[in-house]
Amino acid sequence: MAEKKSYKDLNTAVWEAGTCSGCGACVAVCPADALYFIDEPGISHPTSSGYCKMATDLVPCGACYDACPRTREQKRETLGSYHRLLRAQSIVTVPHQQSGGAVTAILTAAMQEGLIDGVVTLTEDRWTHRPRSILITSGGELVEHAGSRYNWSVPVLRSLKTAIVDKKLTHIAIVGTPCVVQGARAMKDSKNDLLIPFGRSIRLIIGLFCTESFDYHVLMEDILKRSGLAPQQIEKMDVKGKLDLTLTDGTTSTLSLDEVAKAVRQGCHTCGDFSALDADIAAGSVGTPAGYTTLIVRTTDGDGFVDNAVKAGVLSVTTEVETGIIEKLAAAKQKRLD
Numbered sequence: 001m002a003e004k005k006s007y008k009d010l011n012t013a014v015w016e017a018g019t020c021s022g023c024g025a026c027v028a029v030c031p032a033d034a035l036y037f038i039d040e041p042g043i044s045h046p047t048s049s050g051y052c053k054m055a056t057d058l059v060p061c062g063a064c065y066d067a068c069p070r071t072r073e074q075k076r077e078t079l080g081s082y083h084r085l086l087r088a089q090s091i092v093t094v095p096h097q098q099s100g101g102a103v104t105a106i107l108t109a110a111m112q113e114g115l116i117d118g119v120v121t122l123t124e125d126r127w128t129h130r131p132r133s134i135l136i137t138s139g140g141e142l143v144e145h146a147g148s149r150y151n152w153s154v155p156v157l158r159s160l161k162t163a164i165v166d167k168k169l170t171h172i173a174i175v176g177t178p179c180v181v182q183g184a185r186a187m188k189d190s191k192n193d194l195l196i197p198f199g200r201s202i203r204l205i206i207g208l209f210c211t212e213s214f215d216y217h218v219l220m221e222d223i224l225k226r227s228g229l230a231p232q233q234i235e236k237m238d239v240k241g242k243l244d245l246t247l248t249d250g251t252t253s254t255l256s257l258d259e260v261a262k263a264v265r266q267g268c269h270t271c272g273d274f275s276a277l278d279a280d281i282a283a284g285s286v287g288t289p290a291g292y293t294t295l296i297v298r299t300t301d302g303d304g305f306v307d308n309a310v311k312a313g314v315l316s317v318t319t320e321v322e323t324g325i326i327e328k329l330a331a332a333k334q335k336r337l338d
């Protein structure tokens with residue numbers, strides 16, 4: 001059996017190397033609750049309380065290292081392997097939907113059918129846009145928390161520990177950017193005894209296409225503030241080659257990616273996965289017209305959840321997807337691995 005590694009190895013291989021994505025997989029699985037993020041501007045990786053089962057008490061653990069997506073080689077694929085490419089749209093109204101509301105429709109139908117008992121994802125305070133990791137356990141809440149969060153200030157997967165250890169949920173869906181997806185997949189694939197309960201409880205992994213995410217404090221409290229924008233004036237954010245802001249008074253404002261470059265999180269600069277290659281279902285806006293979600297259904301589990309939503313009458317799908325733009329963005333992002 002491979003030798004187990006401690007947070008000290010994670011510190012050397014990932015934190016000090018500047019490749020931490022902030023996914024929070026290590027925070028969620030640490031059995032000693034010893035890893036955490038300090039919520040301050042420019043924080044790029046977790047901190048340890050100093051106690052570690054392995055490093056302090058010589059008890060074999062290795063959970064943090066084994067769950068981390070940055071301790072292994074990243075895949076070099078663009079579209080990746082898939083069963084179906086779909087143009088999808090929620091049939092029920094999802095007021096805050098980002099694209100076609102398909103992610104919310106799939107999750108809501110799954111919860112109604114009892115296929116999942118919780119969803120771990122990222123939500124935000126709609127006034128401050130401050131994000132937080134959340135465990136959702138009802139369909140109504142899912143609709144309330146629809147929409148994309150481009151801000152980061154907390155480990156997304158932190159609520160997975162609440163779901164599994166505190167609430168004893170066993171059929172969990174995870175929604176996240178590709179780095180979060182990789183962390184969740186690492187838990188599912190791991191032979192580490194401490195990760196097996198996590199892997200066994202994850203039933204569905206939905207990935208969101210991603211070019212980068214932004215440090216909340218740097219974007220909101222520095223860049224947007226200097227542009228004269230307060231968080232409560234922002235209704236919706238969207239990134240498609242630029243940062244588009246829809247304001248609460250109905251007007252729009254745009255910042256170039258150069259203007260927001262210093263808010264991009266450090267770990268995003270070495271991330272090569274655009275299309276959530278390890279997800280059961282990947283979802284994005286490019287590849288289909290406004291008002292639709294592009295779905296890349298990669299696994300048999302993914303097929304089952306999409307079919308369930310269509311059968312429940314909450315999701316409509318067709319097969320018209322323009323793959324060229326997805327491949328182009330994915331190939332450009334992959335160059336960060338060179």
Ligand SMILES: Cc1cc2nc3c(=O)[nH]c(=O)nc-3n(C[C@H](O)[C@H](O)[C@H](O)COP(=O)(O)OP(=O)(O)OC[C@H]3O[C@@H](n4cnc5c(N)ncnc54)[C@H](O)[C@@H]3O)c2cc1C
Nearest residue numbers: 097098099100101102103104122147149176284285286293
């Ligand atoms: C940081 C980021 C960057 C993105 N970049 C691109 C891009 O470059 N090109 C592109 O085509 N698409 C991108 N997307 C995906 C796109 O914005 C939509 O999320 C996707 O099309 C699904 O839309 P929907 O209407 O079906 O989702 P909805 O029905 O609105 O549901 C969205 C779901 O995602 C969850 N969620 C939102 N933000 C996060 C987050 N940061 N972490 C974890 N869960 C979250 C919500 O809780 C909700 O469950 C990005 C998303 C994010 C979060």
Ligand code: SF4
Nearest residue numbers: 020021023024026068
């Ligand atoms: S990439 Fe995720 S698992 Fe790895 S150190 Fe960073 S937060 Fe922890």
Ligand code: SF4
Nearest residue numbers: 021178179210268271
């Ligand atoms: S680019 Fe997206 S997927 Fe990659 S580390 Fe940043 S947030 Fe995660």
